[in-house]
Amino acid sequence: MLIYTIRRVFIMIPILIMISVVVFSLALAMPGDALSGQIDPAISSPEYIEEKREELGLNDPVHVQYARWATGILQWDFGRSFIHRMDVTEVIGERLPNTILLSVMSLMITYVLAFFMGRFSGRNPYTVGDYSIQGINYLMLAIPSFVAAIFAIFIFSFQLGWFPATGSVGSGLTPGTWDYWMSKIHHTALPALVLGGLTTASYTQFLRNDIIENSQKDYVRTARAKGTPEGRIYNKHILRNSVIPIITLFGFDIASIIGGAVIIETVFSFRGIGELLISSIDRRDYSVVTAITLMLSVATLVGNLLADLIYGVVDPRIRVE
């Protein structure tokens, strides 16, 4: 197990290097840079822009720029955001709590919805209820998230007025107080609902199929033969076995916890990592774009690793030496 883990970690290194090359060259391949948006005689001049480009090293050959960037990252220096005039780590650090709150809330919503829907479908397979749950699930999976977000804003914010439409916190609140956190949760609820509601399909199906499969197993037949009540069989014996594989899926969610939802955050003007990524791309703030993309790649890799390891723990057959 230990050797397996170490081997997996080592394999990640060349992958990371490859990713860093791709991320960097794609960022560089975008036309323009942070300074090209400043073509405006009222605030700057061509001489100033040229001087700044030289100073920022944007005129250096690509490999020199890459080497400088990669060396910086190895020393935990992700550079400075040209737009925000702050260290990139600080810019990201400011947004991360919002994104994590959103992701955790949406994951909780996904889990809860998937748990109840999956359990119902699994217990009553091939019934009208099962089919309608499946229908709803796939419908939600098919709706693009930005469409769902716009409809949610229109209905719940504008028509019913239940949730605020933009932002991540209300005004006039002191950070750290109860009201402040309630306001934060209130602001996060609608995007989390959209985000969480749309992704229940895979979890629901996973749980449903597992329950159906388990209910054919010998131990269930034994329990039935002993006269155990049906409810007890499902809630205790089957559910416990069926939930475990789903827990392992959590590894894959780590990337989404950090990455949040690029689209949803943008639609809701929710100041998180996703919204930062989009606005930074838009304004050619390379250092932020590369740092976030790299961070998401690492999170995906680590998440995969975790998922595989948890599998090994849960199912000894997967444990490879």
Next chain:
Amino acid sequence: MRKSLLLLLAMLLSISIFVVACGGDTDEPAESDADAGEEGTDEEGSDEETAEGDVPQGGTVTYGYTQAFEGIFDIAHYGGANDGVLLNLITEGLITYDEELMPQPHLADWEIDEEGTTITFNIQEGVYWHNGEELTSEDMAFAWEVIADPDYTGTRYSNVNMIVGADEYRAGEADEIEGINIVDDHTLEVTVVEPRPNTLLNLWTNPIPKAHYDGIAVADLEDADEVRRNPIGVGPYKVENIVPGEQVELVANEDYWQGAPNLDSVVYKVVDGAMAAELMMQGEIDIVQLPPSQAIQVEGDESVVLEDVEALSYSYIGFKLGQWDGEQVQMDNPKFADKNVRKAFAHAIDRQTIIDSFSEGYGQVINAPESVISWAYPDEADLVDYNYDPELAEQLLEEAGYVDTNDDGWREDPDGEEFTVNFMAMSGTDIAEPRAEFIVRNLQEVGINASLQDGRLYEMNLFYDLVEEDDADIDLFMGAWGLSPDPDPTGLWKQDDFWNFSRWSNDESEELIERGLSEEAMDIDYRTEVYSEWHQLVNEELPIIPMFSPTDIYAINSEVGGVSPFMRDATRDSHLWYREQ
């Protein structure tokens, strides 16, 4: 492994989708940067009367802005208008501008000596920073020293380099700037290198709090908590709380020098641009600038008042007349060398209809490259009006020798060669594409074989990359410029200006631009005359087709009064804002 690669691919894919999608939020760069105007005048006059009487006191107003702020809340360091709007609420400068963009005394009045090189500022007494310190000459001198400092990280050096000794100070050769002389706490003399009629407009006149920034190295200022978390100014509102990138809560400055504001507090809130009109009608924000497409949504809504002001910008279609040789403009492209062809193009394009159908009528057709609010905008009677006249356009083309010789439906050039025209336009707004296609169709209607370059629009960065390097495929390009209050065309129009994108060079124009900055031009009538002549020259030579001067539209909650949009935002006289309870 396959899973991770797939995820990465998916991620990159979604990024590329968004590069396209997000173009929709940004306007052409110059346009977005320059907003503003004048029509709030009569409105404001009546407000001032009421302000003297009894207007309701107390309440909160929420100022919406559609782009997240960076949080660099120092006037000498900030970059974009997103930070600038907030700074206008918390701090003020020595001078301000009147309706015609002429400088007016504000925190100080000034005298310029006979030679025109020494300006003496008399700073008002009784103006206090939010930390209780009085505003003195030291604060103004400090601002100049910071900007001229070798470690200065902002972009304003061109507003200080005219002071005697600034270059030496910046090069590290001098310990102080020679041209600054602090006479006493409220009197300050500054000497500039040469007399210029626009010195006062170009000179930096926004003080920064010296005592507040005490002990912070110039290089660290933009990172300092004193700028980012606890900024101060001399304006009517004080910063109470900052939620980075989202909102800033402000409270009234009871010690404001023009009297305490009517309101208790102001919230500066970032909102999604696409939802601005809806949020306005919901009452979530009280003041916001709207694009025309959203303004028509709120027209007729009783809770919202619309105010429109002419923007300090203009858009244009440029002809590529030459190229940049690294030093200066070489006007060597024969394609549009005949100015009658250029005039024919101008007459072929229906500018009024473009404003009416794509900007809902918000905007004004112009015939000179200047904002209509500027005092330097020439008298229309002196200019040729390039009104929509396809017959005249055809006639001009025919006279110039552009006729259809091979019966393919398109005109050939005088040598009988195919005459094709590439039109390049920026993507960004939802109207960008139909508008560009409309212009192409206008040209096709008079027999010009025009088409969109590569059949598509260009994203802003790529657009300017190609325009800057004089890409050989570009014939016509549609751009926009934001303007500063001073009408001097230097920077965009001279032979050695890199941003002279149409690559037009003309000796008479050079001479007029220089005359506009000469000592004689200290006389405003003379200067107006020179710029009028220059505009007539450009109007006749037509290196660009001036399209229109856009109108900025502000939506204001009908319960909120005293708001007067001007120049780039609606923050002027914000101490007079009030809210009916």
